[in-house]
Amino acid sequence: MSQEEIIAEKKKAIFASTLELVRENGFHGTPMSLVAKKAGVAAGTIYHYFESKDALIIALYSYLRGKMAEEMLRDDDQTLDYQTRFFNLWKKHFHYFLRHTDVLYFFEQFVNSPYYERCPEKGNDRCQNIIATFLNEGMEKGFLKQMNGKLMSILVNSSVVTSAKIHLTGKVEITETELQQVAQYVWDGIRNNQGF
Missing domain, CATH: 1.10.357.10 (Tetracycline Repressor, domain 2)
Known part of the structure; x- marks a missing residue:
């Protein structure tokens, strides 16, 4: 698996976890630490791809609309x-x-x-x-x-x-x-x- 594919898979896991947690807890009840835990990645990994929770939520919206x-x-x-x-x-x-x-x-x-x-x-x-x-x-x-x-x-x-x-x-x-x-x-x- 190439580095790009690994990154893409990690982002998909982060997006899937965020989507599920937002459904259960809303935006305010979905901290980055919980997303990281659910996605099975280190908290630092999420911040490597998304500078903040706001950036993650907006990126998720864009990703889902594209799909x-x-x-x-x-x-x-x-x-x-x-x-x-x-x-x-x-x-x-x-x-x-x-x-x-x-x-x-x-x-x-x-x-x-x-x-x-x-x-x-x-x-x-x-x-x-x-x-x-x-x-x-x-x-x-x-x-x-x-x-x-x-x-x-x-x-x-x-x-x-x-x-x-x-x-x-x-x-x-x-x-x-x-x-x-x-x-x-x-x-x-x-x-x-x-x-x-």
């Missing part, structure tokens, strides 16, 4: 019609959160914390940009209503997050049929009805 972006783009067949691609993207987003519940809850905490304001990638979030670009393309081609792209992106993302949280908390079990219905309601709300 999510990769998954969102995987298997996006651009030869399909726009509506089909919208449904595929929306449902893929939903299922991602079901498979990665710690990520969903981490994102929720992060965007509602002071960390988000200090995040250098706040305005250049690759994952959010994928959604925004896709929706802007839909508006440009006349498939979607004209609206502030950032606002539409937030509305679509919020519908996914809310649906996933409702399902995960057991308030409502969302079947595949119901998932399709929710995505359809979101689509019906943003699609351009003129000439379609």
